[in-house]
Amino acid sequence: MISKTLSEVDHFVPVKPTKEELDYADLDILDLSLYKDTPASKKVLADQVHKAMTSHGFFVVINHGISEETIERMVDIGHTILSRTPQEEKEKLKADLTGKGEYPGFKPRGEWKTLGGTPDRIEQFNVVRDMTTHEQPKAFEPYREEVQEFIDTVHKDILYKILRLFAISLEIGDEELFVKAHSYDKHDESWLRWMEYYDIPAQAGADGKQLWLTGHQDLTSLSLLFSQPMATLQVRDYHDEAQWKFVPHIAGAIIVNAGEPMMWWTGNYYKAAVHRVVEPPADQRSHDRTSVFYFTVPNDEVVINTLLKESSLLQRHAVKKWFKDADAPTSSEWVHNRVKANLQKHVAAKDGEGRTSSQKIGTVTTTWFK
Ligand SMILES: O=C(O)CCC(=O)C(=O)O
């Protein structure tokens, strides 16, 4: 992907795959090399999207065009930025989570002082695709172009293909509808995230499982998670509320899930995946975990509500409009309000008796899961 000499990185050595027998979710695997510019080829993949989005809300994309080496390099870049940026600079370039409600910058360890009462040990570094809007750490500079190229490929190639499949799967006449709502040239808060979990102690969830990140739905339209080997991410099957299953690791694959905006667009016909992060099996403990994610949200001004006029599939299924017109949020309103409220996610597991708790965010009610 990059031809010139690459700047050196601190290599992150991922944990070896577990040998334990775990209960894995049976996720659909979309082979994106089958995506051709013909209705027939796209229909086959769109049918898989439909099946996945009406069951788990998660699926796996392989042969998407980004090599395993490039993904490994991106993980190393994030690891390098997190390990080489001094604490002072991290503090200075801290994400303004509670003020503006935005992610660009660092989420230092200990920001969420709620995991079992002790400071959390999750660190993040986030960038948006226009990387000039925020000051970047010095350690980032050697990799700026590579990261830009990575984001551009993910957004304009992989994301756009997947968004077309979503439109086709919903029988929306304009196959570009979601692509236009995520126009690369317009502004929105979609972001690339590196996230490092530092060998953390955990608190117990409702089912006694040790939690690293409590159950939630993403605030995104789509989340693209680059698969990593530590068996920690779990998805809750929609057809069996009690069942948390591990998301399998497939080297080089992208795990895709939808968040609440996709749920609203489809009036809950497509599921916003409920997922959480738990401690790994015994043979993967005492190891850090680093991964890279691309989280997408619609362009700032897009008003998100159920696509009843546009989708004959939703009409046939008598889906109801999610919001009254006056209550439908713009992407920008939703994202900023939801980021501000995000701390709630980390306390939800301790509050109350039930398995879920809900919170009103502007005109929107969001749900936290245990
Ligand atoms: O770390 C993971 O695998 C998932 C993280 C996640 O769900 C999130 O950041 O929204």
Ligand SMILES: [Fe+2]
């Ligand atoms: Fe998530």
